[in-house]
Structure formats: C-alpha cells, structure tokens
Amino acid sequence: MGNPLNPKQLRRGGLDGVENPGLSQPPWWRNRLLIPWLVQALVGFVLLLLVAFLLGNLVRNLTAAGLLLSWRWLGQPAGFDIAESVLPFQAEMPYWRGLLAGLGNTLRAVSCGLIGATVVGTLAGMANFSSNGLLRRLVRVYVELVRNIPLLLQLVFWYFVVFLSLPNGLAALQGPGVVLAKSGLYLAGFHNGLHWVGPQLVNDVWQAPLRLSVEFCALLVGLVVYSGAYIAEVVRGGIASVPPGQWEAASSLGLGWLASIRHVVIPQALPVIVPGLNTQYISLAKNSSLAVAVGYADLYAVAETTLNQTGRAVEVVILLLGTYLVLDLLISAVMNALNQLVRIKER
Amino acid sequence: MGNSVTRELPPGSLQRCKDWLRKELFATRLDGLLSLVLIGSILAALFGLLRWALLQANWAVIQLNSTLLCIGRYPIEQQWRLWLLAFLLAATAGASWGLLRSCRRADRPGLLWPRNDRIAAAVLLAVCLIIPPALGLSIAIAGRWLAIAVLLMAMRWLLGRIGRRLGADAIKWFALVWPVIYLLGMVLINGGFGLTPVASAEWGGLMLTLLQASFAILLCFPLGVMLALGRRSSYPLLRWGSVIYIEFIRGAPLITLLFLGQNILGFLLPGGLAPERVWRAAWVLTIFAAAYLAEAVRSGLAAIPNGQMEAARSLGLSTAQGLQHVVLPQALRVALPVMVGQFISLLQDTTLLSLIGLMELLGTARTVMANPDFLGHYGEVYLTLALLFWCCCAALGLGSRALERRLDPHHLPNLR
Structure with missing residues (x-):
C-alpha cells in the first residue's frame, strides 16, 4: 500500500503519497476476500435453517401420524394383483416383489420404446432430406402435430379411441403371424420347444405364444410416436450441421448416395446427434411413468397403489425418485460412452 | 443463353405448376411411386376422418359440456x-x-x-x-x-x-x-x-389449465434466472446448491413430483399451513419448470463472451448492474427460443394434473366421459382437446418466432 502509484489512490486523486489507511484500505464489507465467505455463509445458514425446519416438521408430523420412517412394510403381503408383468407376481407376494414387477414393466416399456422411437425418429429425420417434396412436408406435419399436443392426451387417445375400439374375435385385424384385437396383440412364436405357432382362434378367443396387452401397445405406440418426433428433429439438426460441401466432396470422389451417407455424413453428424438423443432418451424414460393413465402397471402405478394401501408416502416417494434417478443416470452413462465412441478422432 | 432466359421467363402459371410438381413429386421413378402411394393414403385418411366427423361422431357431447370444459364447476x-x-x-x-x-x-x-x-x-x-x-x-x-x-x-x-x-x-x-x-x-x-x-376445488376446465400455466410461467422465470446465475457463480456453495437442485428436479418425472407435492407437502409444513391441492400443484409446476428454465438461461449465458462483463465492469458498472444492463439482456435474447419451448411444454404438462385428481381440461373431460350419457364418446372429446392445445401451443411458437425477429439486432438497425 505504500506504492504511490497504487490504482486505488490514483482513482481518488491521492498522488501526493500521503499514507491514509482510512482511504486506501477498503471497509470490511467491500473486502474482496471476505465477501464470498460472508455471502456463502449467509446462504448456507438460510438453507440449513430451511432444511431443519422442513425436516423437523416432517419428523413431528410423521410421529404424530404413527408413520415414522420404516421399511418393514415392504415385506408384508401386497394383496393386489398386477394384470401383466415380466416378473411373476401374485397378490400374496410382498410389496417389494410388486414394486420389482412394476420396475420390470417400466423397463420393458422403456427398452421397447427406445428402440421404436430411434427407428421412427431416424427415418423421419432422414425423410427431411428426401428429394420427394410431399414426404418432406408430411414429416413436417407429423413433427408439428405431435410436438404441439400433450403426450398424456396422445396416450389416452391411442388407448381409448384407437385400441379399445378394435374388434374382437374373427373381426380382429389379422396379418401373417400377427393378430391385433381388442384383447391384445398376438404374435407368432415358438411353442413347447421348437413348434412355430401362429395366433389361433379357440372358442372365439385368440391364443398365441406371445401376447401383448392393449395397454402396453397403447403406451408403446404413444411413446414411440411422441419421442420419434423429437428424435426426428435431433437427427435433422445433426444432418443439417454437416456442411453441404461435404456431400459435394463425397460425390466428387465418386461415392454414391448411400456410401456418402455412411462414410462421410453420418460420422460427422453423430457427434451432434448423440447428446440430443441422450436428452430424448431420458425424457422417454421419465414419460413412461404416464403409463398409469392407460392402465399399464408400471413402477409409478404400482407405487401409487402401494401408497394408497399402506399410507407410507415418504418411503414410496423416496423409492420412486431414487429409481428414476438411477434409470436416468444409467441411460446418461451409456450415451456418454457412445459419445466418446463417435467423437471425431483427430490426429 | 439470352434466348433460353427469355424462353424460361414468361411460362404461364400452369407450366410453372407442372414444373414444380415434376421437381417436387416426380423427380425420379421411385419418387413418383412414393408420391402416388402417399397421396392415396392421405386421401383415404382424410376421407375416413371426414366420414367419421360428419356421419358417426356425436358432437352433442361437446355442445352440452362446453361451459364445463371452459370453467369447470364454477x-x-x-x-x-x-x-x-x-x-x-x-x-x-x-x-x-x-x-x-x-x-x-x-x-x-x-x-x-x-x-x-x-x-x-x-x-x-x-x-x-x-x-x-x-x-x-x-x-x-x-x-x-x-x-x-x-x-x-x-x-x-x-x-x-x-x-x-x-x-x-x-x-x-x-x-x-x-x-x-x-x-x-x-x-x-x-x-x-x-x-x-369460490373454493379452488370448484375451479376447473380451460380456466384452471391457463391459470396453472400462467402462474408457473410467471414465477419460474425469476427463479430460473437466479438458478442459472447460481450455477455459473464462482461461489462453490451457490454453484453446488443450484446444480443439486436442477439435476434432482430434472432427474425425476413430473408425475412423481406432483405425487410428492400432494402426499408429502402436508407433512413438511406445520399443520394448517399447507396450501390447498390446486396451489400445491401450481407450486410443484413452478419448481419443476424453474429447473428446466435455468438450463435454458444457462445456455444463453454461456453464449455471451466474458468480455461483455469485463467491458461493463471497466465502464464502472457493478456486477449486478453489468448483469442487469449488459449480460442478461443478451443472454435472454439468445435463450428465448428454448425458453418459449419450455413454456409450451409447461402448458402441455398441466394435463398431468388430471392424474392427481385436479379438474383441469383433461380432468374435466374425463369426468364428462364418465357420465353415462356420453359414455364412449372419447374420440370427439379428445380430438377437441387436441385441437385446443395444438392451437395454443402453435400460437405460442408463432409468437416466439415473431419476438425473436423483433429482438434480433442484426435484422433491424437500431434507430436510436
């Protein structure tokens, strides 16, 4: 501070070199070192107070209601049935088996949805660059239509309007190895070892090795159509980010359309597409919780029933939030690994 | 060359139409086939829809319940x-x-x-x-x-x-x-x-949807901007607090958060202080939207070079003034399309309130269809709701694009 050319003193016109600690030393509330600590201490104190207040209330209210945190109820028999589940489940099994069956259903819907939405989205995204003007406009209409209508509305539309109005019995929609009826989607498959069996009508009821419920079908179609539109936009953006000169360079090297897409455009578009896909996949996983609206017993639906029966609100919510968080992190981890893989390697 | 130009210039509108059709629909044989198939299926779909809408659908369900769908049981x-x-x-x-x-x-x-x-x-x-x-x-x-x-x-x-x-x-x-x-x-x-x-339990329909959406949009904006600034702050406590908040909220499905709000908020606050169900949902929506808005604003802040703040500071502005007058106006302009996108999805997300038993637009529609007189008229009601939502969301999108053009400094010379 003894330096006569100290910028603080220059600003105050104090060039005469007179030592004046009251002027050159900033007051404590403007101290550069102190402020960050003060601000953070204040914010931390307020946050701590808030958390303590909420937790204190929680403990007091839960004690009063006799619902203090405990996990013993997970072992009690559930008493409700799950219409369809990947994992076997009956009403006399404990709650944790029911929640696990719900998680299995969620994972089935999410994994099928991811595959379907990726296929639909990629095709629709590439159709934006078709030479056919009608196809291009049709894809725009699809994207604009789907993105401006709430997903929940679309799901109930698919379920109540489309799938529940399907005919049953002989009038059902039939294709080779596939039958779509109001009672479900029947697929051909192996029966009793190595017999390839298609859907058959037995006593006016369809039977097949593989049956998917209409609830699952409605959820899957809804999720695929909805996420497909968003993924189409991600794919379109990725392909559009490749400069047109790259296409021209590829064709001037003698590569055909397919070869230039495969070897030139996709490797450059993927680093742009993958982060966007990550976001869409995570939102698909979260959106699968809307299954409750179409009566598909996913994790959220089972958790809601569990809460209604046991009243264990805090535990159920912790389980729900934790599971979805883990699911998101899992998808993120896989997509980040993929991102590393598709990164353009430069020498 | 001159000849060909004069030959191409005057073609009649019929010729131009033909050329356009050839280029857009029938460029190659494959394109032509695809176009025919598409035109056929579009016509079939339109015909089917029109036949259903004019002959089979019973629109009385909308006519008789229009007031209910608009304002609920007010x-x-x-x-x-x-x-x-x-x-x-x-x-x-x-x-x-x-x-x-x-x-x-x-x-x-x-x-x-x-x-x-x-x-x-x-x-x-x-x-x-x-x-x-x-x-x-x-x-x-x-x-x-x-x-x-x-x-x-x-x-x-x-x-x-x-x-x-x-x-x-x-x-x-x-x-x-x-x-x-x-x-x-x-x-x-x-x-x-x-x-x-009028008790909030009696609000409903489109009115409740718009009320919830506008409430959440208005309140999530300041909260989101603060969180975005917090996430970019140099103070570790603020930064980590914002990161934990944003990532926690973004990691959970909205329906589980609404579920949390309905079932646990009552335990978190002292007895009698917990708001009514409608307001609990509104606050959850706000808290949810703020996390997403914060990410939008953060992307806008990231697009503004550090030099802007340094220039503001060297002009003698304080950090707060620099943020207010220099950095935030630019960042919010960059973030505008994403923010409006978030607002649109917030408007759509209000339909989830029907799953926790609130009578917003979709919830009211479900009670209408539970009425034995209108049982099975799902198509009419859901299509009407879809049209309503589509118009609202498309209008927001159009407005956002117009605002973007208006705020674009390269589009318009500043007259002042």
Whole structure:
C-alpha cells in the first residue's frame, strides 16, 4: 500500500503519497476476500435453517401420524394383483416383489420404446432430406402435430379411441403371424420347444405364444410416436450441421448416395446427434411413468397403489425418485460412452 | 443463353405448376411411386376422418359440456366475474397490441394495419362468429363473445390511432397494467374483498389449465434466472446448491413430483399451513419448470463472451448492474427460443394434473366421459382437446418466432 502509484489512490486523486489507511484500505464489507465467505455463509445458514425446519416438521408430523420412517412394510403381503408383468407376481407376494414387477414393466416399456422411437425418429429425420417434396412436408406435419399436443392426451387417445375400439374375435385385424384385437396383440412364436405357432382362434378367443396387452401397445405406440418426433428433429439438426460441401466432396470422389451417407455424413453428424438423443432418451424414460393413465402397471402405478394401501408416502416417494434417478443416470452413462465412441478422432 | 432466359421467363402459371410438381413429386421413378402411394393414403385418411366427423361422431357431447370444459364447476351465479375478467383481458390485450403497432419502426414505416394484423383480426372475428353457433350457445352468450372481440379490436384501433401522441414512455407504463390485471383476475376468480369466495376445488376446465400455466410461467422465470446465475457463480456453495437442485428436479418425472407435492407437502409444513391441492400443484409446476428454465438461461449465458462483463465492469458498472444492463439482456435474447419451448411444454404438462385428481381440461373431460350419457364418446372429446392445445401451443411458437425477429439486432438497425 505504500506504492504511490497504487490504482486505488490514483482513482481518488491521492498522488501526493500521503499514507491514509482510512482511504486506501477498503471497509470490511467491500473486502474482496471476505465477501464470498460472508455471502456463502449467509446462504448456507438460510438453507440449513430451511432444511431443519422442513425436516423437523416432517419428523413431528410423521410421529404424530404413527408413520415414522420404516421399511418393514415392504415385506408384508401386497394383496393386489398386477394384470401383466415380466416378473411373476401374485397378490400374496410382498410389496417389494410388486414394486420389482412394476420396475420390470417400466423397463420393458422403456427398452421397447427406445428402440421404436430411434427407428421412427431416424427415418423421419432422414425423410427431411428426401428429394420427394410431399414426404418432406408430411414429416413436417407429423413433427408439428405431435410436438404441439400433450403426450398424456396422445396416450389416452391411442388407448381409448384407437385400441379399445378394435374388434374382437374373427373381426380382429389379422396379418401373417400377427393378430391385433381388442384383447391384445398376438404374435407368432415358438411353442413347447421348437413348434412355430401362429395366433389361433379357440372358442372365439385368440391364443398365441406371445401376447401383448392393449395397454402396453397403447403406451408403446404413444411413446414411440411422441419421442420419434423429437428424435426426428435431433437427427435433422445433426444432418443439417454437416456442411453441404461435404456431400459435394463425397460425390466428387465418386461415392454414391448411400456410401456418402455412411462414410462421410453420418460420422460427422453423430457427434451432434448423440447428446440430443441422450436428452430424448431420458425424457422417454421419465414419460413412461404416464403409463398409469392407460392402465399399464408400471413402477409409478404400482407405487401409487402401494401408497394408497399402506399410507407410507415418504418411503414410496423416496423409492420412486431414487429409481428414476438411477434409470436416468444409467441411460446418461451409456450415451456418454457412445459419445466418446463417435467423437471425431483427430490426429 | 439470352434466348433460353427469355424462353424460361414468361411460362404461364400452369407450366410453372407442372414444373414444380415434376421437381417436387416426380423427380425420379421411385419418387413418383412414393408420391402416388402417399397421396392415396392421405386421401383415404382424410376421407375416413371426414366420414367419421360428419356421419358417426356425436358432437352433442361437446355442445352440452362446453361451459364445463371452459370453467369447470364454477358457481353459475358468480360467472359474471369471469365475464368481467374476459372483457378486461380483451381490452388490455387490444390496447397493448395497438400501442405496439403505433410506434414507428424501420421495417414497418407508419403502417397501422400491416398484413399480419389484418389476418389476425379476420381470424379473431371469424372465430367469434363461427364457434358460438357451432357450440349451440344461446344468443346472449354468443353476443358476449362477439362483444369481447369487438372490444379488443376497438381498443386496438383506438390505441393505434392515439398511441403515437402518448410518447415512447407509454409502452413502459402500460406494461405495468398487466401485473395489475393478473392480480385483479386472481381476486375476481378467487373472491375476497367483498366478493363471495369460490373454493379452488370448484375451479376447473380451460380456466384452471391457463391459470396453472400462467402462474408457473410467471414465477419460474425469476427463479430460473437466479438458478442459472447460481450455477455459473464462482461461489462453490451457490454453484453446488443450484446444480443439486436442477439435476434432482430434472432427474425425476413430473408425475412423481406432483405425487410428492400432494402426499408429502402436508407433512413438511406445520399443520394448517399447507396450501390447498390446486396451489400445491401450481407450486410443484413452478419448481419443476424453474429447473428446466435455468438450463435454458444457462445456455444463453454461456453464449455471451466474458468480455461483455469485463467491458461493463471497466465502464464502472457493478456486477449486478453489468448483469442487469449488459449480460442478461443478451443472454435472454439468445435463450428465448428454448425458453418459449419450455413454456409450451409447461402448458402441455398441466394435463398431468388430471392424474392427481385436479379438474383441469383433461380432468374435466374425463369426468364428462364418465357420465353415462356420453359414455364412449372419447374420440370427439379428445380430438377437441387436441385441437385446443395444438392451437395454443402453435400460437405460442408463432409468437416466439415473431419476438425473436423483433429482438434480433442484426435484422433491424437500431434507430436510436
């Protein structure tokens, strides 16, 4: 501070070199070192107070209601049935088996949805660059239509309007190895070892090795159509980010359309597409919780029933939030690994 | 060359149409085949839809329940308050529109009724003339809707004429009318100050949807900006607090958060302090939207070079002033399309309230269809809701694009 050319003193016109600690030393509330600590201490104190207040209330209210945190109820028999589940489940099994069956259903819907939405989205995204003007406009209409209508509305539309109005019995929609009826989607498959069996009508009821419920079908179609539109936009953006000169360079090297897409455009578009896909996949996983609206017993639906029966609100919510968080992190981890893989390697 | 140019220039519209069709639809043999298949399926789908809509659908379910879908079970003797609010909103909207148009701009020199405005006015009047008879509303109600539209256009015309004389500050002052109207609307809907209170359990339909969406949009904005600034702060506590908040909220499905709000909020607050169900949902929506908005704003902040803040500081502005006058205006402009996208999805997310038993638009529709008289008329109701949501969301998107153009500094030379 003894330096006569100290910028603080220059600003105050104090060039005469007179030592004046009251002027050159900033007051404590403007101290550069102190402020960050003060601000953070204040914010931390307020946050701590808030958390303590909420937790204190929680403990007091839960004690009063006799619902203090405990996990013993997970072992009690559930008493409700799950219409369809990947994992076997009956009403006399404990709650944790029911929640696990719900998680299995969620994972089935999410994994099928991811595959379907990726296929639909990629095709629709590439159709934006078709030479056919009608196809291009049709894809725009699809994207604009789907993105401006709430997903929940679309799901109930698919379920109540489309799938529940399907005919049953002989009038059902039939294709080779596939039958779509109001009672479900029947697929051909192996029966009793190595017999390839298609859907058959037995006593006016369809039977097949593989049956998917209409609830699952409605959820899957809804999720695929909805996420497909968003993924189409991600794919379109990725392909559009490749400069047109790259296409021209590829064709001037003698590569055909397919070869230039495969070897030139996709490797450059993927680093742009993958982060966007990550976001869409995570939102698909979260959106699968809307299954409750179409009566598909996913994790959220089972958790809601569990809460209604046991009243264990805090535990159920912790389980729900934790599971979805883990699911998101899992998808993120896989997509980040993929991102590393598709990164353009430069020498 | 000259010959070919003169030969190509004058072709008639028929020839041009043919050329366009050939280029767009029949460029190659494969394209031609694809086009034919697509045209065939589109025509078949349109024909099927029209046949269903005109012959099979029973639109009485919409006609008889239009009031329910609009405002839910709001008591009939208090509905004048909603009409009053509609008139106030129309007057304010018309006045704002007129004021915005009355100030002269470089790209719209002195034109009071540009083409877009004429289209908007025509659409508005057409909607107010066609929808009420289509819904089978009584003459008195249809007349009120027409009066609302006429009031809007009249205010638009009046302020467009006299707006210029009010000076440039008029717009700034007029912007303050909107929060006043919003608070007044809350009082009108809720009651109090001498009005009969209407319990929030009786609000419903489109009114509740718009109320929830507007409440969450208004409140999530400041919260989101603060979180975005916190996430970019150099103070570790603020940064980590914001990161944990944002990532926690973004990692959970909205339905589980709404579930949390309905079931646990009552335990977290001392007895009797917990808000009613409608307001719990509104706060959860706000908290949810703030996390997503914070990410949008953060992307905008990241696009502004550090030099902007340094320049502001070297001009003698404090950090807060630099943020307020230099960094945030630019960052918010960059983030605008993403933010509006978030607002649109927030409007769509209000449908999830029907899953926790609130009577917003979709919830009301479900009660309508649970009525034995209208059992099975899912298609009519859901298509109507879809159309309504589509129009609202598409209008927001259009507005966002117009605002983007208006705020783009490269598009318009600054006249000041």
